[in-house]
Amino acid sequence: MPLINGDIGANPAHLLPGQKVMDYKKALEVLEKEHTTRDGLDAKSLLDSQKNGGLTYNDFLILPGYIGFPASEVALDTPVTKRISLKTPLVSSPMDTVTEHSMAIHMALLGGLGVVHHNCSTEDQAEMVRKVKRFENGFILDPVVLSPITTVGEAKQLKEKWGFGGFPVTENGKLRSKLVGMITNRDIQFHPSLDEPVTSAMSTDLVTAPSGTTLKEANAVLSRSKKGKLPIVDSDGNLVSLLSRSDLMKNLHYPLASKLPHSKQLICAAAIGTRPDDKIRLQQLVDAGLDIVVLDSSQGNSIFQIEMVKYIKEKYPQLDVIGGNVVTREQAASLIVAGVDGLRIGMGSGSACITQEVMAVGRPQAASVFNVSSFAARFGVPCIADGGIQNVGHIVKGLALGASTVMMGGLLAGTTESPGNYFVSREGQLVKAYRGMGSIDAMEDKKAGAGGENSNQSNAGTARYFSEGDRLLVAQGVSGSVLDRGSVTKFVPYLIAGLQHSLQDIGVKSLPKLRQGVLDGEVRFELRTVSAQAEGNVHGLHSFDKKLYS
Numbered sequence: 001m002p003l004i005n006g007d008i009g010a011n012p013a014h015l016l017p018g019q020k021v022m023d024y025k026k027a028l029e030v031l032e033k034e035h036t037t038r039d040g041l042d043a044k045s046l047l048d049s050q051k052n053g054g055l056t057y058n059d060f061l062i063l064p065g066y067i068g069f070p071a072s073e074v075a076l077d078t079p080v081t082k083r084i085s086l087k088t089p090l091v092s093s094p095m096d097t098v099t100e101h102s103m104a105i106h107m108a109l110l111g112g113l114g115v116v117h118h119n120c121s122t123e124d125q126a127e128m129v130r131k132v133k134r135f136e137n138g139f140i141l142d143p144v145v146l147s148p149i150t151t152v153g154e155a156k157q158l159k160e161k162w163g164f165g166g167f168p169v170t171e172n173g174k175l176r177s178k179l180v181g182m183i184t185n186r187d188i189q190f191h192p193s194l195d196e197p198v199t200s201a202m203s204t205d206l207v208t209a210p211s212g213t214t215l216k217e218a219n220a221v222l223s224r225s226k227k228g229k230l231p232i233v234d235s236d237g238n239l240v241s242l243l244s245r246s247d248l249m250k251n252l253h254y255p256l257a258s259k260l261p262h263s264k265q266l267i268c269a270a271a272i273g274t275r276p277d278d279k280i281r282l283q284q285l286v287d288a289g290l291d292i293v294v295l296d297s298s299q300g301n302s303i304f305q306i307e308m309v310k311y312i313k314e315k316y317p318q319l320d321v322i323g324g325n326v327v328t329r330e331q332a333a334s335l336i337v338a339g340v341d342g343l344r345i346g347m348g349s350g351s352a353c354i355t356q357e358v359m360a361v362g363r364p365q366a367a368s369v370f371n372v373s374s375f376a377a378r379f380g381v382p383c384i385a386d387g388g389i390q391n392v393g394h395i396v397k398g399l400a401l402g403a404s405t406v407m408m409g410g411l412l413a414g415t416t417e418s419p420g421n422y423f424v425s426r427e428g429q430l431v432k433a434y435r436g437m438g439s440i441d442a443m444e445d446k447k448a449g450a451g452g453e454n455s456n457q458s459n460a461g462t463a464r465y466f467s468e469g470d471r472l473l474v475a476q477g478v479s480g481s482v483l484d485r486g487s488v489t490k491f492v493p494y495l496i497a498g499l500q501h502s503l504q505d506i507g508v509k510s511l512p513k514l515r516q517g518v519l520d521g522e523v524r525f526e527l528r529t530v531s532a533q534a535e536g537n538v539h540g541l542h543s544f545d546k547k548l549y550s
Contacts, residue, residue, distance in 0.1 A: 076088045086405065126285055148171070310339065348387075352480065373401065392494075
């Protein structure tokens with residue numbers, strides 16, 4: 001009888017001649033009996049520098065696990081310091097071409113954290129922190145209050161300064177004074193005279209709520225009132241706080257927002273150096289409402305940083321301190337003993353950094369993250385993987401090796417919310433300027449010292465690389481440009497979705513479970529050769545369009 005194509009009939013083919021075919025239903029049982037160790041390598045074996053050398057993110061892959069849940073169920077909650085947690089493990093770098101108030105606001109709204117750079121005057125940095133803290137509130141306990149003699153022109157100037165136009169008017173222009181009206185942008189937009197007092201244009205038909213009203217109750221009153229603001233008054237009609245409709249809308253649009261539980265304000269971080277003048281800078285930042293201070297140094301294991309950590313923890317116990325940068329356990333131990341609430345890991349791995357090349361000092365990022373974070377975790381200190389992040393895969397690898405969050409510079413520098421202007425490159429592409437803080441351009445920037453003779457002493461770039469007193473600056477970074485990435489309101493959600501799908505492939509539903517799986521040896525890894533890296537990227541095509549998200 002002739003065989004039909006694909007029909008093996010009574011003579012089954014064998015993959016290995018002479019080998020008995022086992023019952024397929026016993027595959028899991030055989031796997032458990034005959035293979036006592038899981039496929040691939042555990043993290044400790046992978047990151048053994050004596051066997052494999054110093055590895056970075058491209059040198060390995062994470063092996064897939066079992067998918068038993070949708071990607072939408074993956075939780076990305078993670079600590080950034082001992083006391084503060086985020087909904088997403090994404091942090092923007094304190095670089096002057098990456099994070100100012102706009103980036104910090106949007107990173108916080110999307111569940112991450114923005115660290116405001118300090119390559120500017122103290123006043124400018126404090127103002128940026130203030131803008132972040134005022135962007136979203138629960139009960140606004142220190143609203144901008146006008147007096148009856150404030151002019152319409154002055155109210156318009158305040159709107160331009162603060163970015164909002166609804167102000168309560170009280171008898172003496174201060175909080176806890178009798179509320180007499182509300183002035184809004186609609187009231188003054190087409191007002192004929194800028195010199196007239198706000199009382200000529202303000203609304204007096206107000207909806208208020210009594211002191212002691214809960215935030216949930218107040219939001220319900222606000223939503224029913226169709227007003228833009230809800231003043232909270234005491235029994236005598238004195239203004240005690242304010243609630244804004246725009247904050248109610250932000251709660252609906254940004255459910256992951258990083259906010260303090262008591263004030264409902266966005267969490268804000270800012271960087272400072274370790275010079276004596278930075279103590280004065282820090283006081284102004286604290287007065288502006290700062291939550292987390294990041295000590296910005298290329299080499300954190302210094303007497304300057306250790307003393308600064310101790311000073312901050314003693315004078316500002318409510319302020320969380322992130323130290324760094326470090327790449328070894330020895331560096332980390334010094335800062336942990338000093339009292340840091342978090343650590344920043346990385347030296348020379350940033351896209352615009354040339355420290356490893358010029359100084360011959362540093363460490364490959366994967367080795368740094370694993371060794372430091374595994375040590376710091378024993379003392380409850382969260383770590384930020386800072387540098388070397390080029391894509392979603394690198395973020396996942398940094399988190400798998402023990403980091404609680406990752407810090408991004410170049411990846412976010414091309415977004416709408418980063419400082420600077422767009423321009424068209426020679427190739428006709430839309431790009432944005434980006435520079436390392438160790439670049440000559442950054443170290444010679446005069447903004448930090450307000451253009452004075454000693455601007456070099458106040459520059460964040462020279463302070464970060466201990467170059468304040470140098471007559472000749474040695475670059476540890478470069479200046480360049482990055483392609484336009486659009487708004488972070490679209491780019492960060494893409495990163496979040498990519499993270500969730502990656503953790504789904506690995507078979508874990510949260511970042512703590514990922515870290516525990518790595519610690520227990522359940523999550524496995526594989527080294528990649530140069531050929532494997534080429535195979536894992538686009539290859540064999542004449543041309544292609546690499547569109548990352550839609």
